[in-house]
Amino acid sequence: MTQHPAPVPAAPPDVGTAAPGGGTSSARRPGLPGWGGLRDLEREAAVTALFDRHHTELVRLAVLVGAQGDAEDIASEAFCELYLRWPRLRDPAAAPAYLRSVVCNLVRMRLRHLQVVRRHPEPGLPDAGSAEQEVVLREDHREVVDALRGLPDRQREALVLRYWLDLSEAEVAATMGISCGAVKSHTARGMAALTKALKECR
Amino acid sequence: MNETESVARLREALGAMAGTVRTSPDAYERALLDWRRRERRRRLTGLAVAAVLLAAADGVGLWALNRSAPAAPVVFDAPAPAVAPSGAAPSGAAPSGAAPGPVSPPGAP
Incomplete structure (x- = not known):
């Protein structure tokens, strides 16, 4: 990942790593805030x-x-x-x-x-799909992605946050602004719908 | 296909799809310019609102002053206290240095 120049003071300690930057890329800096x-x-x-x-x-x-x-x-x-x-x-x-x-x-x-x-x-x-993704994705992956696109928004969000970002149910709930029970419900329904759609594809 | 297998396929497909996403190299510069532009606009909007409010308050005050009769008090209702000439005590006031005490009625011993 590209490291970007940061303004002069370092980031606060609880934000994480020190601010990236280097003398070589200072010319790319668009200027300090007025x-x-x-x-x-x-x-x-x-x-x-x-x-x-x-x-x-x-x-x-x-x-x-x-x-x-x-x-x-x-x-x-x-x-x-x-x-x-x-x-x-x-x-x-x-x-x-x-x-x-x-x-x-x-x-x-x-x-x-x-x-x-x-x-x-x-x-x-x-168009809805990216041509690069269509070409690069394997056939079985494309089936899963198509089935995922067919799900309701909330179920898709819950599945992506839970199984791609590996967030806990509480974190998914905080991200989506819903309760843990609703996350469980969306995840279970989404997985059931996805499994059914994948079975129909075969 | 059971759910465990579906989860495994889902994870694999999500990983593969995420791997196809590339970000543009100048994303940071564009985002930085956008942050600053919005912050500047927010501050300018705040300043403009403050200026409009100040001008409106000034206008209302000037309108109220202009609308009133010259003799009528606009801000304070009570008449201004009479100013005694320098060196003379106001009428009815106790002489300076006199201790306040009980007032005896006229004709009392």
């Missing part, structure tokens, strides 16, 4: 460290829960939300969970928007 004081620089350093560690994972999460071409925009939007709300964040260690939650919510909103748009079709809408 009105920012020390707090702004600290915030930027902390969010930059989080970006380095979690950006790719969040883009992948967005793709797996249903976003396609704009997965990267959704991940970027999640970091923007975190940056704006950083002073109100109670615990910096909760930032990754917050980012996952924002990504899931944004993908759900996007899918709802697409459902509305598809009721009033216009020419030139982007």
Whole structure:
């Protein structure tokens, strides 16, 4: 993963690793914040460290829960939300969970928007699937992915968070903003529907 | 196919699909510019709202002052206390240095 230059102060200790950066890449830095004081620089350093560690994972999460071409925009939007709300964040260690939650919510909103748009079709809408994924995925993987895309949003989110990110039920519940019982229900129903769909494929 | 096998296939497929996702190399720069642009816009919006509120409060105050009659008090209802000339005690006031005590009625011994 690419390490990005961080502003001058290091990240707070509870955010994790020290802020990445190096003298060689300082020329790529777009400039210090105009009105920012020390707090702004600290915030930027902390969010930059989080970006380095979690950006790719969040883009992948967005793709797996249903976003396609704009997965990267959704991940970027999640970091923007975190940056704006950083002073109100109670615990910096909760930032990754917050980012996952924002990504899931944004993908759900996007899918709802697409459902509305598809009721009033216009020419030139982007295709749902990425050509690269279609080519690279093996046939059996593609069956699973197609079956997963056919599930309701909540069930798909629960399955991805539970079995791809290996989160506990409590963490999945916190990310999705629902109770642990609802997570169990979504996971069980999703797995049952997925198993049934895979059996029908054979 | 049982559920354990489904879970294994699901994990494998999710891993394979996640492996196909690539991020663009300039994602950080674009995100950084976006953070700063939004923060600047948020602060400008806050400043604009504060300026509008201040101007509105000023306008209301000036309107109230302009609307009232020149003699009528706008801010304070009570009339201003009479200012005694310097060196003279106001009428009815005890002379300075006199200890306050019981007031005897006129004609009392």
